[in-house]
Amino acid sequence: MEIKRTGPVIFSGIKPYAGLDRALKSGKSGVLKMARDSNLKGRGGAGFPTGLKWNLAAGSADKKKYVICNADEGEPGTFKDRILLAEYPCLIFEGMIIAAFAIGAEKGILYLRGEYRAFVPFLEKTFEQMRKEGALGKNIRGKEGFDFDIEIRLGVGAYVCGEETALIESLEGYRGEPRNRPPFPVDTGYYRHPTIVNNVETFAVVPHIIAKGVDWFKSIGTEKSAGSKLLSISGDCKNPGVYEVPFGITIKRIIKMAGAKNPKAVQVGGASGVCIPKKEFNRVIAYEDLSTGGSVIIFNEKRDLLKVVKNFLVFFKEESCGQCTPCREGIPVLIEGIERLKEGKCDQEYLKDLFSLAETMQLASKCGLGQSSPNAFLSVLNNFKKEYRLSKIKKKEKKFNG
Ligand SMILES: Cc1cc2nc3c(=O)[nH]c(=O)nc-3n(C[C@H](O)[C@H](O)[C@H](O)COP(=O)(O)O)c2cc1C
Ligand code: SF4
Numbered sequence: 001m002e003i004k005r006t007g008p009v010i011f012s013g014i015k016p017y018a019g020l021d022r023a024l025k026s027g028k029s030g031v032l033k034m035a036r037d038s039n040l041k042g043r044g045g046a047g048f049p050t051g052l053k054w055n056l057a058a059g060s061a062d063k064k065k066y067v068i069c070n071a072d073e074g075e076p077g078t079f080k081d082r083i084l085l086a087e088y089p090c091l092i093f094e095g096m097i098i099a100a101f102a103i104g105a106e107k108g109i110l111y112l113r114g115e116y117r118a119f120v121p122f123l124e125k126t127f128e129q130m131r132k133e134g135a136l137g138k139n140i141r142g143k144e145g146f147d148f149d150i151e152i153r154l155g156v157g158a159y160v161c162g163e164e165t166a167l168i169e170s171l172e173g174y175r176g177e178p179r180n181r182p183p184f185p186v187d188t189g190y191y192r193h194p195t196i197v198n199n200v201e202t203f204a205v206v207p208h209i210i211a212k213g214v215d216w217f218k219s220i221g222t223e224k225s226a227g228s229k230l231l232s233i234s235g236d237c238k239n240p241g242v243y244e245v246p247f248g249i250t251i252k253r254i255i256k257m258a259g260a261k262n263p264k265a266v267q268v269g270g271a272s273g274v275c276i277p278k279k280e281f282n283r284v285i286a287y288e289d290l291s292t293g294g295s296v297i298i299f300n301e302k303r304d305l306l307k308v309v310k311n312f313l314v315f316f317k318e319e320s321c322g323q324c325t326p327c328r329e330g331i332p333v334l335i336e337g338i339e340r341l342k343e344g345k346c347d348q349e350y351l352k353d354l355f356s357l358a359e360t361m362q363l364a365s366k367c368g369l370g371q372s373s374p375n376a377f378l379s380v381l382n383n384f385k386k387e388y389r390l391s392k393i394k395k396k397e398k399k400f401n402g
Helices: 018-037 050-058 080-087 089-103 114-132 164-171 200-212 214-218 251-258 305-319 325-342 348-364 368-372 375-383
Strands: 003-005 066-071 107-112 149-154 195-199 228-235 241-246 263-268 274-277 295-300
Touching (some): 018 089, 018 200, 050 195, 066 089, 066 164, 080 114, 080 200, 080 228, 089 107, 089 114, 089 195, 107 114, 107 164, 164 195, 200 214, 241 251, 251 295, 263 375, 305 325, 305 368, 305 375, 325 348, 325 368, 348 368, 348 375
Parallel strands (some): 003 241, 066 195, 107 149, 228 295
Antiparallel strands (some): 228 241, 263 274, 263 295
């Protein structure tokens, strides 16, 4: 599968190591400044500023630091990292090497989704080639004292292990359960050393920024969302696939690109994202509006959105690590609520309680899984009232004695 394109292109043919060689010439502080000035934000979903993350890790006095590439790609409807791993592995690793240079790390880990294990021999061969070219190993690209290498570690299919602290727990051999934050991984990460965790796409963008410059990068996208985004488009459309789009693209344009006929809803951000109705198709993909790790699922008129939401909630119920109450106990109640709505056995009072539960889950769950699990529920119930009918509130009968 190839990346389909529209508008300015980032994932294009820059020369191998053009970014790395320029990074080495610019020095650590030069790279850290470019990372910050570029306004690059994490492509894994949360949109945390990459430059800030790298600067925090670089500032630590600890001599041991780590660079981790999050290739867990577990969000339903996301498959863009798979394409990068298959088509542009050198770019991802070049981004990791640049990060290692900037923060002072000697070891990198590619945390690879278990289902992608078939890539391992190909990725190992890529490492071998990069070692021959002096891009991994000792004195990288002739830079005296800059040593760095990457190891692959496999996940085993738990969605929560994509959350960066659960990922680190799993790397250390423990159950993949999110840690309390703070402390954050940039300070207390892998084996308690400063660690940066970035998404596959984030790393793959970095060599382009360093090679072509911050101004070029910021000329693409919007003021608050620099650059482009890879979207994994699926659902009821003629042309599903991975698309590179500039930030600021409207949902309407995406629908046209994907060849979708008369959709009634678009789910942006996967199971943890939001369901956008027709009247909001002018909204844009950008951190300041619809932020997404890349999943875009299109639904046509025939789809039962309550069924869709129930599927997402069942997914979260299975994937919840069970550590905290709002997530563990809240998700089954929302599932029951959907069933009652489908059967017309839910009244206004009960619906109000469900909304208040969903909002509590967003606020009180420990990690992003529980916090985002009610998003689809809330957006469908708010935006698609025709999908369900409420039962009449039974009036309490007054009892008289005698
Ligand atoms: C339940 C859950 C699953 C996640 N899965 C992934 C994932 O598969 N890939 C990813 O890059 N980030 C995932 N994240 C986000 C990571 O915790 C982290 O923010 C990200 O890897 C940081 O990289 P970035 O700043 O480059 O986006 C997940 C978060 C949560 C809460
Ligand atoms: S929110 Fe859910 S997945 Fe996250 S720590 Fe709590 S129980 Fe585990």
